[in-house]
Every structure is written in C-alpha cells, then in structure tokens.
Amino acid sequence: MTFTQNFTAVGDSLLWSAVVALIPILYFFWALAIKRMKGYIAGITTLLVSIIVAVFFFKMPVGMAVMSASQGAVYGIIPIGWIIITSVFLYQITVKTGQFDIIRHSVLSITEDRRLQALLIAFSFGAFLEGAAGFGAPVAISAALLVGLGFNPLYAAGLCLIANTAPVAFGAIGIPIIAVEGPTGIPAMEISKMVGRQLPFLSAFIPFFLVMIMTGFKRTMEVLPAVLVSGLSFALTQYLSSNFLGPELPDILSALISLFATAIFLQFWKPKTIYRFSTEAEMAATTATAKKSDEKKVHYTGGQVFKAWSPFIVLTGIISIWGIPTIKLALAGHYEGTNAILKGINSIGHALTFMPEVPGLNNKIINTAGAAVPAVYKLEVLAAAGTAILIACVITKFITGISWSNWVKTFGETLNEMKFPIITIASVVGFAYVTNASGMSTSLGMALAKTGALFPFFSPLLGWLGVFITGSDTSANLLFGNLQKITALSVGMDPVLAVAANSSGGVTGKMISPQSIAVACAAVGLAGKESELLRFTLKYSFFLVLLVCIMTYLQHAVFSFMIP
Template sequence: MTYVQNFIPIHGHLFWSALIAVLPIAFFFWALAIKKIAAHLASFFTMLLALAISVIVYKMPAALPVMSATQGIVYGLVPISWIIVNSVFLYKLTVKTGQFDVIRNSVVSITEDRRLQALLIAFSFGAFLEGSAGFGAPVAITAALLVGLGFNPLYAAGICLLANTAPVAFGAIGSPVIAMAGPTGLPALEISKMIGRQLPLISMFIPLYLIIVMAGFKKAMEVLPALLVSGLSFAVTQFFTANFMGPELPDVLSALVSLITLAVFLKFWKPKSIFYFKHEEAAAAVEAAPASQTKGQIAKAWSPFIVLTIFITIWGIPQIKLALTGQYTGGNAILNAINGIGSAATFSPNVPFLNNHIINSSNDPIAAMYKLDLLGTAGTAIFAAAIMTKFLLNISWKDWFHVFFDTLKELKFPILTILFIVGFAYVMNASGMITTLALTLAKTAALFPFFSPVLGWLGVFITGSDTSSNVLFGTLQQVSAQSVGMNPLLALGANSSGGVTGKMISPQSIAVACAATGLIGRESELLRFTVKHSLFLLLVVCILTFLQSNVLSWMVP
C-alpha cells in the first residue's frame, strides 16, 4: 500500500487543484472567525475535512492520512503541549503561593510615570510572561495590572496587545519555533537564527511606537533615553540569544535584561515631568510596594523563573542535549549516565502503515516516526523547575498537584485545538495539498518574499497562536520559497515574524484583553484600535523580508 504524491490531482488544472486544497484552511477561517465555532471543534472538523479531501480528491489509501494525523497529534502533545502546560503551571505556582504579588509590586513601585509603567509592565514584564507562560496570560495579566494602576481600560488593553508583538515568535519557551521545526524538518536553531535577524529590528522600535500611540510624539521624546534603554537592551539580547542559544530563551532573557536595565536606569534618571492621562488627577500617584518587602523577598518571588532560566540553559547545551536524548558518545562519566536515562526516555517508533509508504516527487519513500523525546524536550526542563519551585516557595505536594491538575483542566480545550491543528497540518503535508498551494503561490515569483509574511499574519489572526500558524503554513512557506529561489529559512522566519503582527487583532487575543479589563461587549472598539497598528507593522515586516531576499541577503544564516 503506497501513495505517490500528486500535487495536481485535477490533471492539468493547478488553479482548480489549489481551490480544493485550500478548502480545509478556508473552512477553518470561516468556522473560527465568522461562525465563531469553538476553536477545538473548528480544528477537529477541519482535520476531518482534510482527511476526506486526501482520500476522495488526492486518492490516498485511507489508512495513510489517518496515520499521518496521529503522527501530527503525537507531535502536538510532545513537545508542544508539554511545554505550554508546564509554562502555565510554573506561573500558577507563583500565584498560588502569593509570590506573584511580590513580583508585581517589585515592578510597579519603580515609577509613577504612566509612560514608564507601560514600558516596564506591558513591554518588559509582558514579554517575560509571554516567554515563560504565553497562551493569553501576558495580555490578561499586564492589562489588568495597568487598569489597576489607573489606565483607561481601552488603552490598557490596546497597549498590552501592541507590546506583545515583540516576544510572540519565541513565546512559551520557544514553542512556535519548535513546532515549525517538526513538519519542515529544519533545525529549530537555524529557524531561530533567522527570526533573530528580523524580529529584533521590530522589537527595538516597539517601545517608541508604543509611547507615541499612548501619549503622542512630543511626550514620547520626553522619555527618549528610557525608550532607547528599553528597546535596545531587549533587541540586542533577543538577537544574541536567538542566534547562539536557540529558541527557548530569547523572550525570558530579553525581558529580564530589559526590565532590570530600565529599572536600574530609572534609579539615576527621571523625566522632567510625570505623565498622567487626561482623565486622572495630577496627584494620583501609585502606591509604592510595602516597606517590609525586602530584597530577599523579591529574590524569593522571582526564584522560580531564575531556576527556569538556569534549567533551560542547561537543557540547551549541545552535549547535554545529546545526552538527554540518548545520543551522547563522549567519555564524560556524568553525561554517559544521563545518556543512559535519556536513551530509555526517548522513543522513535515507526508510524504503522505510514512509514516509507508515501513516495515524494523525487521518487524516494518518506520516513514517518513518532518522535517522543520525553527527557530532552524543553517542557521537561520547565517541569523540573516547577518541582524545584515546590521547595523554593514551600508549597505542599497536595497544593502542588492541585495546581498542576487545575492547569490541565484549564488548558484542555487549547490543547485539543493544538493537537487537531497539528494533525490537520500533517495530513495536508502528507497528501501534497500544501505543495499544491505552494506551486500556486510560487506564481507570484519575485514578489513572493514580500507576501510571505502575510501568510503568518493571517494564520495568527485566525488561530490566535504563532505556534499554530507556523505548523499550518511552515511547509507551505518552505516549498514556495524553494520554487521561486528564495531561501527557505527566510520564508520560515517571515512566517513567524509576520505572525507576531497578527496577534494583536486575533479574536482570541481581543477576547482575553476585553475580559481582563472589563471591556466585554466592546471587542469591536478594541479591534479598531489595534488593526491599523497591525497592518502598519505587517508592512514593515513585508518590506524587510523583501529586502533580505534581494538586497540584504547577507543577513540570512
């Protein structure tokens, strides 16, 4: 039982073949954005539609697309969902123990100026939450915090959505990049490098853009030194971590460096006047953190995320990474011991009825395996940090497990959505539907580098997730780029970088922000606030990608 991939199932008619191939994606957009069907149901029905088209139109033996879907579902479970669950779990442990209040106070007590508060909370602190937890937590927490400080709810929500642009591509410990590496077959580090040569240019600009939107150009210039410190420290750290450490740490480290650098800078520099919104009294100052909050208490509150950073760094060291996945061949006794455990915890069984049963365009059989690196995945590093947090914050095992299962319960539908989306993406890839679309997109020829980021933008707008968008369009970008002579890495980076500009207008993000700021029922107002900024930043990414493909090719790894 074999299947030779046929990219033009309606013989001689690429256009009509593409119309059929795009049906699952169009259905998903329609079900989620227009009919407002729950995301997990929309993704499930989309996967079923993709299965039907692969059998009826692409003439695949039914067992092949079904098993391909299971391969995608397993990849969606480990590593993607495992990373997200543990990221949110770690954050919830700090909330459960009351340490998150200390974290919050340590941030908001630094300055009374609304512009600088927005930089510290919406930009730096929000990026930290995006890097360690993601999944709506950054916007929800930072927007609610700004409202509590006296920000207008609409502005608080809009500012936090706009600030969330900078870290999304590396959110939840690099989930979007890790997810893209699976179906495309390219190393996560290489994709990380490409994004790290695009996104820092946007990240450097976001603080200035944020304050111009919030207070106007003149008021932004009054705090220009702080904007430079915030943006440059974040962008430089994001560049180096993405290029030399991989996709797991750019957000966490960039946010910490930006947060600490700006906080220290504000010890020595103050704006000439304190900025408040027009609706506020000039004397409406922020209450400082309690005097009893010592440096030791602050260090304790931040300790789970410090440990997280250390563990993720250790997990990312190449030799240790090899040992954790049972591939180490050196002479170090400790690493050999870890290698034994890693080998026992790493499974790569062939996918039944699928492995080597699909023949690609080069007439080569395609290998298909369930890849389960239980110890080597970054999710396990986060889980280890959560175990350490139990002792650092002195939480009982009973409460620890209670928080863990509460996290699973809370994330059950988002996890199902991810599993079905990844399963659907694998079916489209195995059948050749994605290649059909790629061949059609390749007709744009020299203009494809300009339009490449638009695919990522659309994907995040619909799914609310850069991870889902990367899975959905990663292979499509890769194949399209190869067909027009564009570097595939640049196309993958453009998908993720373009995707971050769609996050602020995603219906899911809008709903989260409105719920957190008491704007339920006013979602259309918030969308009108963010859509023009989303389109402007998308245009910037499109121009940058086009230049990197034609003039600035030296920037591509």
C-alpha cells in the same frame, strides 16, 4: 499501500490545487473570526475539513489522513500541551502561596505604568523565554504574569503574541535558522546574518507599536524615551549577535540587555503621568504624587522579593540548561560523547524517549523526489521543555513551602482547567500535519512561488503561511526553505535573502497561528474565547507581514548591499 504526493491533484492544475488547499484555512478563519466558535470546536471541525479535502481532492487514503492527524495530535500534547500545563501550574503555585503578590509589588516598584510593564514583561522577558525555550512557553508565562499584575486576560494574551514577533526567528537557541541549513545547504551563519539585517528593524518598532496599540499615539509619545531604550537596545544587540556570534544567542542576549537597560533607565526617568486602564481607578497624578502613594504601601525586603521571583529564576535557569545543544542531545538519548555526566543523563533520556512508528503511515508517503517520508510519534519525555518547567515546579514546592497535598491538588486543578485547550491544540496541530502530509501546504507554497519578478515581495508570505499552518518558524523553514531557494535562483533573487525572508515573514504569522491562539487563551484562562483573540491579532499580523514584504523587496531591488 503507498501514497505519492501530488501538488497538482485538482484538475492537474497548481492554481486549482492551491485554491482547494485554502479551504481548511478559510474555514478556520470563518469558524473563529466570523462564526465565533469555541476554540476546541473550531479546531476539531477544521481538522475534519482538512481530512475531507485531503481524501477527496488530494486522493490521500482515509487511513493515512487519520493517522497523520493522530501524529499531529500527539505532538500537540507533547511537547506543546505539556508546556502549557506546567507553565500555568507554576504560575498557580505562586498565586496560591501568596508569592505572586510580592512579584506584582516588585514590578510596580519599578513602574506602575501599564505601558512600561508591557515592555518589561511581554517584550523583554517574553523574548528571553523565546530564546531559551520557545514552543509556547514565552506567551504562556509572560501573559500569565501580566494577568497577575491586573491586565485584562484577552489584552494580556494579545499583547504577548504581538510582542513575541521580534524574537521568534532566533527562538529555542536558534533552532529555526540552524534547522533550515540542512534542506537548503546554505550555512546557518549566512542566514543568521541576513535575518539579523531584517528583524532588528521590526524589533526596534515593536515596543512603539505595542504601546500604541494599548494607548494610541499621543500616550505612546509620553513614554517614547523608555520605548526607544527598550527597542533600540534589543535591536542593536540582535544585529550584532546574529551577525558576529551566530543564531544561538541573539534572543537571550537581546532580551537581557533590553530588560536591564529599560529597568535601569526607569530608575532615573519616569513618565509625567502614570497610565492605567480605564477599568482601574483613575490616576492622573505626577511622578511625585506616585512616589507619595508608594510610601503608604507595604514594603518587602530584598530577600522576600528574591524568594518570590525564585520560581521564575529557577525556571529560567533550568530552561536555559535544557536548551544547551549537547545537553539537549543527552536529554533525548542521542548523546554520543564521552562526558560521564552527560552519558548518565543520556541513559535516562534514552529510557524516557519513545519513537514508535505511526501505523499505516511510516514510510508510506512518497514525496516528489521519490523518497519515503518517515512518520513516528516523537515522545521525548525528559527532553521536553514542559518537563524542565515541571522540575521548576517541584523546586518551587520547597521554595514556597506549599504542602505536597496542596501541590498535587493544584496540579489536578490545572489539568482540569486545561482539558479544552489541550483538545484545541491537539486538533489544530493535527490539522497542520494532515495539510503537510497530503501536499496541500506545498501546493500553496508552489503557487506563491509562481509570482515571478514579484517573488521578492511575496517571499515572506510563504513563511507567514507556513507558521500559520504549523505554528512554528522551524517547521515553516523546513517546509518552504528549499522552495524559497529554488524559486529565488530562477527569478534572479539572492537565495540567502529568500530563505531569511521565509523566517522573518514567519514571525509575523505566529500571532494568528491556531496553536499560538490556543496556547495564549489557555494560559490566561480564556478557553473558548479564541475567536476574540484572533480578531484582536489578525489585522496586526497583516500589517507586520506587509512591512517585511516591503523590506525584503527593497533589499532585493535597492539595498542589495545589505545581503551578506
């Protein structure tokens, strides 16, 4: 038995089909933002609602809907859940061994100001992790670091989600842009150039926006010099690398230059007052007073600081290696070259890669082009970023000197802490897969594409919607990239701008994606508080996607010379 996707399944009307397809999304917002359900309950019930809508309105067979949900759930566990478990595990090791106290001190030695700490860790360091790994690792690790420094967990998670806006389009060594070349036929370099002429405006703004969310306009102006150094160094590097090097390196280069430029700048410039949260001891002292207080604190040697940061340095190195395209192929068992070392890795990767067909679903769904859609459980164990982080955890065991018994005990405690977050992640990814397999997400996209002359304005909303549903800018580009191209050609819009807008608009949906919300809460120990985090980020997501919509329309109608 096969199932042919029908995007006008409800009353033979695209409009009504799109309205019905909105039901699971609206239910999810209601469950979290209004009803304030625990994340795993909201996730499971949203998955059930999506299956009901797929079966009763889009005529998808029950078995296929259930198996599609299982395919998404497996992907929610590996690679996404696996990243979260190992990231939190690494952080817990550094806490248990006392190394995180030294890390905290080293950050405070650069600046005790909470505004500047957020720039260094949430914005710059988080962007580096996004460029190297993606898939939730940036928010998980940077949020955990901020919590360790003393940030409120909810605040830390929210700030990291918002900061993660700038680098998402070039995440995981440029995969979102490289991937969309296939379905659209537009060279990745051209898309990279166009995204690089949109996102730098957002990237320059995000540090200012981040600090203003934290402290308001007046206190943001107190650290404006540092904000400008952080944002402008990132934005300029992002523009240059995306336009002259390609989509692979903008995040990594921009993040490193921003991180080092800001840290060096802070050696020569200090804010007049140190900002701390209201829950902390009041400190309205000048920089000179801050220096005096530093003299009373414990000082660590350079070797001690390096040792404390070593787990994260090792993590960065291994994740970067995991992201190199040829190594990534070998880790997944797909390398076909002649290099002896990579061939050896390929053998191991092949043995640890499992791609079983999804029973009753593989090649059973027929899309509108008449092609059968393959469906497999993709289990690339060695290639998963979580495995890279686990290797860093093993190396960290020897760096910190923690015993194997305590190492294993800490891992068990982490697994226990993560059980409800993993259920949440598995269910919301299952919801995304059901939405895609049934044709609901495409119905929504096609309805937005009917906006005609206003499509250049609404184009980024397709990406925003795609990332909200799938949790991934890559998936959103694959889902709507070709639709963007076809619609753009029909309304007189440059298809390069439309496809780029899909990716740029998508980055603003990351902070409210059910997957991202679940990952962020899991990383900071707020399982069950997903509703509060969504309420925190929702308005900022709307604001930022509106900026991208306006920018895209202006580039289409007024500043068309910016299109490559």
